[in-house]
Amino acid sequence: MVEKVTDGILWVAGRDRFMPDSHIYVLGDTESDNLTIVDCGIVEMGAYKLSELENYGISLEQVKRIIMTHTHIDHIGCLREFLEKGIHIEVWVHKDEATYLEQGDDRVVFGNKMFESLVRSQYSIPSGFFQFNVNRKLEGGETFDFDGAKFQVIHVPGHSVGSIGLYDQSRKIFISGDTIYAPISTIRYDLFSADPDQLKKSLINIASLEINTLLPCHNRIVRSGADQMIKNTVQHWLPMLK
Numbered sequence: 001m002v003e004k005v006t007d008g009i010l011w012v013a014g015r016d017r018f019m020p021d022s023h024i025y026v027l028g029d030t031e032s033d034n035l036t037i038v039d040c041g042i043v044e045m046g047a048y049k050l051s052e053l054e055n056y057g058i059s060l061e062q063v064k065r066i067i068m069t070h071t072h073i074d075h076i077g078c079l080r081e082f083l084e085k086g087i088h089i090e091v092w093v094h095k096d097e098a099t100y101l102e103q104g105d106d107r108v109v110f111g112n113k114m115f116e117s118l119v120r121s122q123y124s125i126p127s128g129f130f131q132f133n134v135n136r137k138l139e140g141g142e143t144f145d146f147d148g149a150k151f152q153v154i155h156v157p158g159h160s161v162g163s164i165g166l167y168d169q170s171r172k173i174f175i176s177g178d179t180i181y182a183p184i185s186t187i188r189y190d191l192f193s194a195d196p197d198q199l200k201k202s203l204i205n206i207a208s209l210e211i212n213t214l215l216p217c218h219n220r221i222v223r224s225g226a227d228q229m230i231k232n233t234v235q236h237w238l239p240m241l242k
């Protein structure tokens, strides 16, 4: 189901099955042809999202770019489905994960051998499936304003090396990927390229932002009053990240 979070932000919830599937967000004025999609979902979970968007009146023709909060399998698994139907769409990824994608090195995508064998037992994944050309390599600090979507890229490494969040300072909205998701939840920092020390710094950074609306890529979204939940979650995690 497509849900409007607020002006210029739509939410399509992921559908968890035997493995989690990430939510996606569509940013920008739905009438424009300059839309941005954030994340995609796990393997084979693109089609239902695209048909839900179509029913809502949004076609891939209107989408200019897909920004990945990070490149774990539950977020990037169906990127290829999106790109096959929207060949004009650009892929934007933080530079620290773009390098892996461009070389077809899927260690960040799978995170560890256990996940890799679990996923491969369910899906046939040809070689090169996770090799992508990255059109824009993000560094953090960039701001963009595309027809109703005004966000700053914030690099929040730790869950993975190239994790980013998208922050709308004026409306106090934060799209957090997997770095923080509501409420006190398991933040993984044991996967390939993860780093507990960096995660600690990133959580402190997030807690310093004014955030009213938290839009994570799993679990529920927090439409208002997210500040306190974020501070509680960060306080809960900091002692464990030593």
Ligand SMILES: [Zn+2]
Binding pocket: 070, 072, 159, 178
């Ligand atoms: Zn992740």
Ligand SMILES: [Zn+2]
Binding pocket: 020, 022, 072, 074, 075, 178, 217, 218
């Ligand atoms: Zn995830």
